[in-house]
Amino acid sequence: MGRQTPLFQLHRELGARIVDFGGWDMPVQYSSQIGEHHAVRRAAGVFDVSHMCVIDLKGVRVRPFLRTLLANDVDKLVRPGKALYSCMLNESGGVIDDLIVYYLADSWFRVVVNAGTRDKDLDWIRQHAREFDVSVLERTELAMLAVQGPEARTKAAKLLSRVGAATALELDTFVGREIDGWFVARTGYTGEDGFEIMLPASDAERVWHELNALGVASCGLGARDTLRLEAGMNLYGNDMDEKTHPFESGLAWTVAMEPRDRNFIGRPALEAVKAGGGAARKLVGLLLEDRGVLRSHQKVVVPGQEAGEITSGTFSPTLERSIAFARVPSAAGLQVQVDIRGKLLNARVVKPPFVRFGQALVR
Amino acid sequence: MSKVPADLKYTKTHEWLRTLADGTIEVGITDHAQHALGDLVFVEVPETGRAVKAGEPCAVVESVKAASDVYSPVTGEVIAGNSALAGAPETINTDSYGGGWLMRVRPVAGGPATELLTPAQYEKLQQEEGD
Numbered sequence: 001m002g003r004q005t006p007l008f009q010l011h012r013e014l015g016a017r018i019v020d021f022g023g024w025d026m027p028v029q030y031s032s033q034i035g036e037h038h039a040v041r042r043a044a045g046v047f048d049v050s051h052m053c054v055i056d057l058k059g060v061r062v063r064p065f066l067r068t069l070l071a072n073d074v075d076k077l078v079r080p081g082k083a084l085y086s087c088m089l090n091e092s093g094g095v096i097d098d099l100i101v102y103y104l105a106d107s108w109f110r111v112v113v114n115a116g117t118r119d120k121d122l123d124w125i126r127q128h129a130r131e132f133d134v135s136v137l138e139r140t141e142l143a144m145l146a147v148q149g150p151e152a153r154t155k156a157a158k159l160l161s162r163v164g165a166a167t168a169l170e171l172d173t174f175v176g177r178e179i180d181g182w183f184v185a186r187t188g189y190t191g192e193d194g195f196e197i198m199l200p201a202s203d204a205e206r207v208w209h210e211l212n213a214l215g216v217a218s219c220g221l222g223a224r225d226t227l228r229l230e231a232g233m234n235l236y237g238n239d240m241d242e243k244t245h246p247f248e249s250g251l252a253w254t255v256a257m258e259p260r261d262r263n264f265i266g267r268p269a270l271e272a273v274k275a276g277g278g279a280a281r282k283l284v285g286l287l288l289e290d291r292g293v294l295r296s297h298q299k300v301v302v303p304g305q306e307a308g309e310i311t312s313g314t315f316s317p318t319l320e321r322s323i324a325f326a327r328v329p330s331a332a333g334l335q336v337q338v339d340i341r342g343k344l345l346n347a348r349v350v351k352p353p354f355v356r357f358g359q360a361l362v363r
Numbered sequence: 364m365s366k367v368p369a370d371l372k373y374t375k376t377h378e379w380l381r382t383l384a385d386g387t388i389e390v391g392i393t394d395h396a397q398h399a400l401g402d403l404v405f406v407e408v409p410e411t412g413r414a415v416k417a418g419e420p421c422a423v424v425e426s427v428k429a430a431s432d433v434y435s436p437v438t439g440e441v442i443a444g445n446s447a448l449a450g451a452p453e454t455i456n457t458d459s460y461g462g463g464w465l466m467r468v469r470p471v472a473g474g475p476a477t478e479l480l481t482p483a484q485y486e487k488l489q490q491e492e493g494d
Contacts, residue, residue: 033427034402222401226427291449293405293425315404315427322405341423 001025005050006143006201010208014218021221022116024051029220036223037317040190041358044149045219046211051115054142054198055125058108059134066101066109068264069128071246073256077103081177083187085254087246088113088124089266093273094242095249097121098234100187102176110183112144114236128265142183143204147216148194148227150358153186155214156195159207160184168195189224191231191356226314229323232285232352238296239283239311239325247273248327250283250352279330283311285352286324286336287362290345294324299339300347305329310338318355319362325352365395365489368460373485374436374477379460383467388437391464392424392455395489400426403452408444408465415441415468417475422465424455436477439470 002025011018016027027048029036039045057065066074072086082103088096097117102110113121126136147156157165164180171177176185176196183198199207212218225235234240240249247255247270255270256262273279288294294313302308308328316323324347328336337344350362367373372380377396381389397403405425415421420432421441444466448454455463470476480488 028428029401032402034404222428291405292407293430295430315425317427 005048006204007048007050007208010205011048016220022051022114024115026051027220029222030218033220033222033226034317036217036219037226039217040149040192040219040223040227041318042150044147044152044155044216045223046208046216047146047148047219047224049146049196050143050204052144053113053115053118053121054139054144055111055113055122056108056137056139057111057129057134059132060107061132062107062109062134065129065132065134067262069125070101071255071264071266073262074101074103074109080104081175083174083176083185087251087254088121090242091265091269093245093266093269095240095244095246096124096242098236102185116237141201142198143201144196144198145204145207146188146194146196147211148188148190148192150192152192152194152216155211155216156197158214159210189233190227191353192358226317229312229314229325230316230318230353230355232354235312245270245273247279248281248283281327282330283325283327285350285354286326286347287350288322288338288345288347292322292340292345294322294338300326300328301337301339301344302328302332305332308332316354319360323354365393365398367482367486369482371460371482373480373482374434375480375488376434378433378436380436380479387442387467387469389464389467390436391459392433394459397456397459400424400429400431402427403455406448406452406455408446408448409441411441411443413441415439417477433465434477435468436479437468437470438474439468441466442469443467
């Protein structure tokens with residue numbers, strides 16, 4: 001048996017199928033994974049993401065600490081509540097984890113890291129926090145719900161006070177703040193609008209029931225995965241890990257090479273990649289033109305180049321065909337083939353995202 | 364509890380078999396199997412005329428989550444694959460014992476077959492696997 005979130009019993013009562021995810025017993029689906037996917041694209045769904053690890057970092061030198069620790073630059077965060085997506089790299093430029101960091105106050109930042117990487121992340125962060133006198137506190141008492149979909153914000157706001165609801169509905173994209181004792185952020189992992197809400201574990205079950213009563217569908221990690229892949233968002237462990245750097249993982253946009261005097265961990269390794277003519281491989285989106293389903297680790301045959309590999313693949317419920325991320329040689333063109341059980345099927349290289357705000361962006 | 368019709372035979376790998384009037388055998392996956400796989404999105408059935416051996420993978424069913432092989436329970440010749448499933452794989456979720464059939468095989472007389480289970484034995488297997 002793995003670790004359980006405060007909502008575990010409720011998931012069981014709702015008939016969820018439970019699977020192991022990064023050492024946690026998590027709901028993969030309640031009734032139909034495709035049904036849950038469409039609920040988020042068309043209306044609203046709620047996910048239990050309490051397994052994710054919330055870490056508060058406090059100290060007078062927390063900003064310089066994060067400017068060293070992260071590949072993106074927290075100096076982009078000028079307004080309290082603003083969030084930033086970043087990789088945390090090792091000395092070789094490999095990705096230890098990807099995370100969201102919130103600027104809450106001059107001496108208080110909050111990071112949210114993946115469940116499966118919690119232990120090594122905490123070790124790494126603590127190791128480097130020492131010389132900056134930054135305290136590292138895991139907020140295990142918080143539950144986290146992601147309410148996502150075109151109707152998500154208006155429905156979730158009904159659970160807040162009148163003033164709280166107005167405040168929540170005024171939040172800009174990628175901004176969070178404390179509202180009625182909860183931390184409400186306009187973030188997500190689905191390609192739809194919505195909130196991620198950190199709240200006391202004791203509130204979580206009641207809130208889930210109230211959201212269900214408002215027509216917000218219970219959604220599992222299965223739908224979360226198809227939604228994030230359609231939205232063109234990487235999954236740690238699939239699409240990047242410690243052996244791959246951001247430039248070959250579709251994450252160059254998250255690395256702040258300017259200003260040049262910011263010496264973040266991994267920078268020399270990335271400079272060397274650039275000096276050597278850039279990354280030898282790239283992460284691309286694939287759209288399968290033949291019938292079948294792309295899956296991670298399938299071989300990608302690239303004309304005149306070395307073979308590549310699918311890193312994440314699935315059936316896209318919105319496009320009703322198969323999509324994937326694949327790591328291929330940088331010189332790969334727009335047409336490739338994928339080896340599925342010994343058959344070579346045609347796939348087209350496309351620029352993610354595949355779907356945003358309910359709309360197909362590729363066809 | 365998943366449905367286990369009394370007039371069919373089953374395999375340990377979650378296929379069902381129906382013996383038709385002409386002696387041919389219709390094969391599909393069980394309700395338990397479709398439930399475990401979740402929403403089916405792709406099905407590959409064998410071509411007519413293909414010779415199959417008992418225990419050999421001869422069809423593939425894929426859900427959003429995973430691909431799964433379907434094994435031929437008998438040795439013989441495929442006389443039909445259910446081509447209607449190409450455009451409607453979800454039929455296996457809604458009607459696994461009817462419209463969701465995968466293939467029909469004419470078994471070689473006296474040929475080998477995988478170990479077949481009665482409905483009662485299959486129900487017991489499901490329970491052991493935690494249905």
